[in-house]
Amino acid sequence: MMIDVGVHSVIYLILAFILDRAAHHHSQMATQSNSPPPPPPSTGVASHSSSPPLKRTRKASRLRLLATRPVGAERPLVHVDPVTGKADGPHSKKFRTYLGIVARDKVDVTYENWKHVPITQKDLIWEDIQAEFDIPEASDLRTKKKILQTVGERWRQFKSDLTSKWALATDKDSVDDTVCKMYGINKEKWTQFCQSRRDPSWENVRKKAQAVQKQNTAPHVMSRGGYEYLEKKLMDEKRKKKLEEATLSGSTDIVIDPPSPIKRHVKWKLARTKKTGDMTSEAAKEIADKIDALEEQASQGSFVTHGRHDILTAAIGRPEHPGRVRAVGAGITIKQYFGSASRTSSIAPEYLQQLTQQIKDQLEDSITEKVTRRLMLSLSQMQSQGLALPPEPDVGPSAARVSTKESCVDPSGNDLDTGDSYKCGLYIEEYSSRLVALGRVYEGSTTIHNIPLLHDQVKVGVEEIRDVDAPIPVPTKEVKVMGQALNTFLAWLTHLVKRLSEQGAVRPAKPADRPDDEVDDPLYLMTLTIPQLFLKPLQVMWDATLFGLFNENFPLYIKHEDLSEIAHGGQCLSISVIQLWILHMTKTSMRAGNIDVYGFLEPHIV
Numbered sequence: 001m002m003i004d005v006g007v008h009s010v011i012y013l014i015l016a017f018i019l020d021r022a023a024h025h026h027s028q029m030a031t032q033s034n035s036p037p038p039p040p041p042s043t044g045v046a047s048h049s050s051s052p053p054l055k056r057t058r059k060a061s062r063l064r065l066l067a068t069r070p071v072g073a074e075r076p077l078v079h080v081d082p083v084t085g086k087a088d089g090p091h092s093k094k095f096r097t098y099l100g101i102v103a104r105d106k107v108d109v110t111y112e113n114w115k116h117v118p119i120t121q122k123d124l125i126w127e128d129i130q131a132e133f134d135i136p137e138a139s140d141l142r143t144k145k146k147i148l149q150t151v152g153e154r155w156r157q158f159k160s161d162l163t164s165k166w167a168l169a170t171d172k173d174s175v176d177d178t179v180c181k182m183y184g185i186n187k188e189k190w191t192q193f194c195q196s197r198r199d200p201s202w203e204n205v206r207k208k209a210q211a212v213q214k215q216n217t218a219p220h221v222m223s224r225g226g227y228e229y230l231e232k233k234l235m236d237e238k239r240k241k242k243l244e245e246a247t248l249s250g251s252t253d254i255v256i257d258p259p260s261p262i263k264r265h266v267k268w269k270l271a272r273t274k275k276t277g278d279m280t281s282e283a284a285k286e287i288a289d290k291i292d293a294l295e296e297q298a299s300q301g302s303f304v305t306h307g308r309h310d311i312l313t314a315a316i317g318r319p320e321h322p323g324r325v326r327a328v329g330a331g332i333t334i335k336q337y338f339g340s341a342s343r344t345s346s347i348a349p350e351y352l353q354q355l356t357q358q359i360k361d362q363l364e365d366s367i368t369e370k371v372t373r374r375l376m377l378s379l380s381q382m383q384s385q386g387l388a389l390p391p392e393p394d395v396g397p398s399a400a401r402v403s404t405k406e407s408c409v410d411p412s413g414n415d416l417d418t419g420d421s422y423k424c425g426l427y428i429e430e431y432s433s434r435l436v437a438l439g440r441v442y443e444g445s446t447t448i449h450n451i452p453l454l455h456d457q458v459k460v461g462v463e464e465i466r467d468v469d470a471p472i473p474v475p476t477k478e479v480k481v482m483g484q485a486l487n488t489f490l491a492w493l494t495h496l497v498k499r500l501s502e503q504g505a506v507r508p509a510k511p512a513d514r515p516d517d518e519v520d521d522p523l524y525l526m527t528l529t530i531p532q533l534f535l536k537p538l539q540v541m542w543d544a545t546l547f548g549l550f551n552e553n554f555p556l557y558i559k560h561e562d563l564s565e566i567a568h569g570g571q572c573l574s575i576s577v578i579q580l581w582i583l584h585m586t587k588t589s590m591r592a593g594n595i596d597v598y599g600f601l602e603p604h605i606v
Helices: 002-034 092-106 119-132 141-167 172-183 187-197 200-214 226-249 264-271 282-300 311-316 334-338 349-384 522-528 530-535 560-568 575-592
Strands: 422-426 437-442 457-465 489-493 497-499 538-542 554-558
Touching (some): 092 141, 141 172, 172 187, 226 264, 560 575
Antiparallel strands (some): 422 437, 422 497, 457 489
8 A cells, every 4th residue: 555655656756746847837838929030140251231131032842752652662643644644643743843942952953944954854853753653554655755845844834933043143153052952953054054144145135035025914813823823723613512512402412513614715714803802914914804794795796706706806906826825824835725627617707808808908008118118219310311100190188099980081082191192992801803982182281180090001091982891901999891992081992092093903012211220110010910910810821841841832820929929029929939930041052142051940839
């Protein structure tokens, strides 16, 4: 009994001692919380007031659990889509983190870009990834390619972070030690990397990249998970909502259908919405308002999506970029998202019509500008040399152009410009022996409606029509058939005009003296013929045996689009233009006696 009492006494003494120490420790903690923190220990080195302390950042991830995995233990299973490169499974987040660690630790930062990294090193990285993760799709070469592309993206992002946070820091002495210790970079390599980032040539590249980034007027606020994580979050919320609705209804036996996919314009809006509910920029707010309006129109049936022209494309106002799809995530192409579609079916008819009209307007403006500039230059040179200028049209202040409908033939038969005229018959190319109209030739005229006549044209006045449906050889905007040409002045091809008294071909109108080379510039004269080719292409007959073919008379057609391409000066020329140029060069070689020296290939087979 005495032994039991002694044992119990010892136990009580131990418990009392523990409780006393605990109370003493609690009183010390309370005293310390009410007292100011002690000053930091002095290091004996004066601090630099000009250099602010480095910002506290998260340390580099290491994934030590993978490094300490027991030998022979199963590797984490990760499924990777060979097409998109996206990882799936419970270990997908760990897998993405590990790719960033490999890019940071296994690739030297002194390489200029990912293409300069040796293939052998990339193969070692791939083997290292397979050693840490079980990837069933590893046998597919596309999987390796996609994963290494992701490693390259992580590596470029790591270099960008090093540049913006450390390499361009002002307090370089303290930065060098911190970076080398934090990321395990060799000091010599780090010095070399910093020197490359301070090089003027790289600074130019950096400014260009910054200028491109400024074009992004609607930045997002997503985490590193991107649209993939955002879509997963939204889908989980939709599933949870469906489950709650089923629970409230009391129907536990009902099979809950999977939620519908999240539309990309919804993800685009949420990716640019702050926690406060505001958009990231004014441009993002404008696009978000357009999305809301288009959603309302789509619900009412007034807006219908067509191929790639959906709500997001219509709201932004620009088609999809060939290399990506907006608000979908990396690795998904246009074909994978929208499916295979023809060019015509992938664009809404209204949008296609708008683009076509824009192209037409730009083409007309460009041609008009070039012709006007050359014409004004020619007129100014003629005036400086004392030559007579063409008379200005007598139109009112509100008239936009000269109308051929108001240009009537003088009943007296005299031309106000020259006074020389005679009766003639007018013919057309389709029926060279059929008379379509009677008129009067004004042989001394060099212009018509203030436009210079070409060397193979003559001014005529139509007095009597024989064929109202016959086409005009040189049509205008208002006069295209003979039925519209009565009592009007027109330009007519010289070889299709015959004097009534002699029934012979009328001699070409005597051209005006050549003022200078600029006035008869071939490009300027060519642009004046573009309106004529709108109605009918120009047919050129030439010997096609030049290219080893066997057609004796091979037709070549020149359309107004061909001349427009030449006038623009910055477009690819058509096959017809190249063939016509080869024909000209062949004739030039024949005249020079060099036909046996030079030869040409058919453009179609090149």
